[in-house]
Amino acid sequence: MKDWAFGLTMTIAGMGVTFLTLYILTLVIRLMDRLFPYKEEKKEEGK
């Protein structure tokens, strides 16, 4: 593989996977926040 092809592969794959992973994390965080919202925790502390 030529160097420019290597560099392009790295760039596309590297940025692609990085963006995709962080997007997945965004979804996971939103899911966790729905499953364990802060309000419910307040009610549990009040019990």
Add this chain to the structure above:
Amino acid sequence: MSWTDILSALVSGFTSLTWQSAFLILLGCALLYLAIAKGFEPLLLIPIGFGVILGNLPLAGLAASDEGGVLNIIYNAGILTEIFPCLIFVGLGAMIDFGPLLANPSVLIFGAAGQFGIFLTLLLALALGFGRQEAVSIAIIGACDGPTAIYVATKYAPHLLPAVSIAAYSYMSLVPIIQPPIMRLLTTKTERSIVMAYGEKKVSKRVKVLFPIVAGLITMLIAPMGAPLMGMLMLGNLLKESGVVGRLADVSTGALVNAVTLLLGLCIGCSMLAGNFLQWQTILVFILGLVAISLDTVTGVLLGKLMRVLTKGKINPLIGAAGTSAFPMSSRVVQKEGQKANPRSFLLWHAVGANTGGQIGSVMAASVMLAILAGMGIAPV
């Protein structure tokens, strides 16, 4: 043995000193000056600067390459094994608060955009004639993260380790100088003045505890090559957020990170020898490192401008500059620039979220690069 022999032995240190070693000793002194008098990253530049002096003393046996020397033993044990960067990440994880990120996960996108400079610099380094492994090791300076840069450079271009690590740490401390002109160039005052709603959203403790576990698992399964760094980062954060191992969290942010920082700095310094440092490519490494961090800022701010358009003016483009891994300097720079444009603007909360996202993004970017190199059959040195 004659008196001449005795005298020769006593002055051998002076007679063995080359101009190259003397120059590097002076450079070490310059690093000490920057650290002590100017306050540039003293925790790192003092051990590095003194390590440079020790490593370049003739006949002292204190260079990283002097077999059996005390610093050689520490270098082999901590740098070549990549243990030091991993241990520092435990401490870093224990210091990071992912709260602002968890309250507003959309800013993670800036953490991805802030890594673009790494790959653009990779292309530039290849175009300038650096080999693939060298180009990767230089480009990772754009991660704005010393341990990550050391981790990658140790694997693929150990002869560039002194230049890469000093560039990485120096530019991290220079972020308040590098970023603002770029931010001002790419934005209008109106854009910089945008007031973002202050993040009052609270996050439950359960989410804060689960995040390092879940995020760690996901990222390490996607890019296992980065698991040593990502795993240690998330371990440190879990120690802090769990709330049940205060002693371990304290030692992580205190004794552990301080001890490793000291030894890491010494090892980097004592590996900076005339033979591998005083070359034209060292200057290129420093220039490319600066380019990498500058491009990170450019791409982050440009994404910020796009987000401003897409959200109809709710996003201040400046927070894009916080998507680098230079935590917490970048977020403070964003806060300062925002307040310069509009004293009522308080961007720190959002910038910290982007900044911590950048920390994750930089490790992901490095992990992917390592995975691709391994997939291409390019083995570590």
